[in-house]
Structure formats: C-alpha cells, structure tokens
Amino acid sequence: MTATSQAQGFTKDQCVTGLRAAVGILEKWQASGDQACRILRISRSTYSRAKQRDPDWSVNLDSDQMQRISFILNIHAALRLVFDNPENVYGFPTMANENEFFNGRTPLEIMSQGDMISLYETFRRIDVLRGAQW
Incomplete structure (x- = not known):
C-alpha cells in the first residue's frame, strides 16, 4: 500500500471493488x-482493466476518484429507492429531463462533462427525488 493510499484510508482492494x-x-x-x-x-486503460475482472489487478485511486465513485454508487442507490422497475433505475440517467438544471439534457450528459460540480449537482437533484421535493 502506498503512502497516498494509506493517507486516504483506502486500500487497493477498496479502490478496485469501488x-x-x-x-x-x-x-x-x-x-x-x-x-x-x-x-x-x-x-481508458484503467477503465478497460476494471471491466476485465482480473483478480490480480490492483489500482490506486486518489480521493477525488473515490468521491466520484461514491457519487455513482449513491445515485444508483437513490434511483433504486425511487423506482421499482429496472427500466427506470437504469434508464433514468439516459432520459432527457426538463428540470431547470438539466434543461432538456440527460443526467448522463451532465455527469459526463467530467467536473465534480456537475456530478455533485446531478446527485443532489436525483437524491431529492427520494423525498418528493423535486
């Protein structure tokens, strides 16, 4: 384990699993x-390796990358709480949304801009659905 990984509190196994x-x-x-x-x-190479499921592969991720993973997992959890059917749980991120923030774009389009603010704001707006406050 590297000093960076230890300082963040994430093991290589946690990074790979997440x-x-x-x-x-x-x-x-x-x-x-x-x-x-x-x-x-x-x-792209890290993405490809993550998809391969090689049991001997390991990766070190920084706190920003782990936070991004956390947002994806939490968005998924919120969608599972809001929707009963898999079509919406997995399809919602690709559905055009007329909410002012999305302005006709899909949540996936917003998130894939790549900046942390877009990812956070997408999460925040989806998470609000759990309380029917949207």
Whole structure:
C-alpha cells in the first residue's frame, strides 16, 4: 500500500471493488467508455482493466476518484429507492429531463462533462427525488 493510499484510508482492494462497481453501474446506464472515463476521471486503460475482472489487478485511486465513485454508487442507490422497475433505475440517467438544471439534457450528459460540480449537482437533484421535493 502506498503512502497516498494509506493517507486516504483506502486500500487497493477498496479502490478496485469501488471502481468495478461504478463501472458496472455506468455500463448499465449505457454510458460510453469515454463518458465513464470522464465521470470517474480515469484513463481508458484503467477503465478497460476494471471491466476485465482480473483478480490480480490492483489500482490506486486518489480521493477525488473515490468521491466520484461514491457519487455513482449513491445515485444508483437513490434511483433504486425511487423506482421499482429496472427500466427506470437504469434508464433514468439516459432520459432527457426538463428540470431547470438539466434543461432538456440527460443526467448522463451532465455527469459526463467530467467536473465534480456537475456530478455533485446531478446527485443532489436525483437524491431529492427520494423525498418528493423535486
């Protein structure tokens, strides 16, 4: 384990597990590889390796990347609480949204801009759905 990984409190196993979970969710959301790389701020090779499920592969991720993974996992959790059917759980991120923030764009389009603010704001607006406050 590197000093960076120790300082963040994330083991290589946690990084690999989180990344693979986020990549799996993004695939179910029909995100392209380029979109997934921008959302998670990872390289194309890291994305490809995460998809391969090689048990001997490991990766070190920084706190920004782990926070991005956390947002993807939390968006997925919120969608599972809001919707009963898999079509909406996995399809919502690709549905055009007329909410003022999305302005006719899909949540996936917003998230794939690659900046943390877009990812956070997308999460925040989806999370609000749990309380029917949107």
